[in-house]
Amino acid sequence: MDSSEAERMRGERLRVAVGGFGAIGKPVVRALHEGIDGLELTAVSARDTGRAETWMTRELGRAYPAMPLARLGEVADVVVECAPPQLLGELARPVLEAGKVVVALSVGALLSNPDLVPLAARTGGRILVPSGALLGLDAVQAAAQGEIESVTIVTRKPPESLRGAPAIEAMGLDLDTLREPVRCFAGPASEAISSFPANLNVAVALGLAGFGTERTMLEVWADPGVSRNTHRISVTSDSSNFTMQIEGIPIEENPRTGRLTPLSVISTLKRLTAPLVIGA
Numbered sequence: 001m002d003s004s005e006a007e008r009m010r011g012e013r014l015r016v017a018v019g020g021f022g023a024i025g026k027p028v029v030r031a032l033h034e035g036i037d038g039l040e041l042t043a044v045s046a047r048d049t050g051r052a053e054t055w056m057t058r059e060l061g062r063a064y065p066a067m068p069l070a071r072l073g074e075v076a077d078v079v080v081e082c083a084p085p086q087l088l089g090e091l092a093r094p095v096l097e098a099g100k101v102v103v104a105l106s107v108g109a110l111l112s113n114p115d116l117v118p119l120a121a122r123t124g125g126r127i128l129v130p131s132g133a134l135l136g137l138d139a140v141q142a143a144a145q146g147e148i149e150s151v152t153i154v155t156r157k158p159p160e161s162l163r164g165a166p167a168i169e170a171m172g173l174d175l176d177t178l179r180e181p182v183r184c185f186a187g188p189a190s191e192a193i194s195s196f197p198a199n200l201n202v203a204v205a206l207g208l209a210g211f212g213t214e215r216t217m218l219e220v221w222a223d224p225g226v227s228r229n230t231h232r233i234s235v236t237s238d239s240s241n242f243t244m245q246i247e248g249i250p251i252e253e254n255p256r257t258g259r260l261t262p263l264s265v266i267s268t269l270k271r272l273t274a275p276l277v278i279g280a
């Protein structure tokens, strides 16, 4: 970050761009449009620019500039990544090369782009991972400053929210006729993401928060008995043992994603400039 960038971080408004215009991107764009202290929305990126412009004009009364993911870093200090996971590198590399900030939602894709963290370390860029659909990453990170003995996460999802996952297709599971819960995965978080690239970012975020994705143990259930994306996390460590559960209400437009996730991004954005930061 050069001195003019540093000045902007201190005094001027931070410029924010949003890459991906779906279940997470739209509410985040709306919140930035409605106003977050110290932040200014400068651009968005969508697969279908025309549709995004129509949506913004209808819903917000103006269309913010739309541009390709790889160019968002040219017009923003902070770029929110909420696009399909295979596009994380394309969006993040130029932002990090410029020493800027990526707020990453496709956390699982950090594992298949292992150059991004060293790139950020070299340039002074930063990758911020909101807690997203999860909870308690602050406590897991604190416990990791001591000795963690185990971290487990058991995920139960309504069958509908697992539709399209490669693992479900490989199992030949008919999600429409499930009567009983079916376990679709058991193993380390690091191995789950290739089978569920759009469903288990939370397990990778949990792993990265403390015990490592290879030691963080995950079970995934397609459960016709739940209507919410449910994650139950248990941690044992030399400072504390804790168990946490979250039941996320799926977003209608994209039931793979819960309502809390865009709110978590908005909260992360607010904390970029807030004078008081809780749970930092």
Ligand SMILES: NC(=O)C1=CN([C@@H]2O[C@H](COP(=O)(O)OP(=O)(O)OC[C@H]3O[C@@H](n4cnc5c(N)ncnc54)[C@H](O)[C@@H]3O)[C@@H](O)[C@H]2O)C=CC1
Pocket (backbone or CB within 6 Å): 019, 020, 021, 022, 023, 024, 025, 045, 046, 047, 048, 068, 069, 081, 082, 083, 084, 085, 087, 104, 105, 106, 107, 131, 132, 133, 134, 197, 198, 199, 201, 202, 205, 254, 256, 257, 258, 261
């Ligand atoms: N960390 C977390 O807790 C969570 C992470 N996620 C992840 O966040 C990411 C975004 O999730 P959602 O908003 O729910 O997905 P979504 O599928 O609703 O939205 C993604 C958007 O990106 C757009 N897109 C596709 N190709 C593009 C391109 N070349 N350029 C620009 N935009 C393009 C799509 O048209 C779509 O509108 C996904 O990777 C998802 O797995 C989702 C939920 C929770």
Ligand SMILES: O=C([O-])CC(=O)C(=O)O
Pocket (backbone or CB within 6 Å): 133, 198, 199, 200, 201, 202, 203, 229, 230, 248, 256, 257, 258
């Ligand atoms: O909403 C959820 O359960 C989490 C999710 O999709 C993800 O981690 O990608």
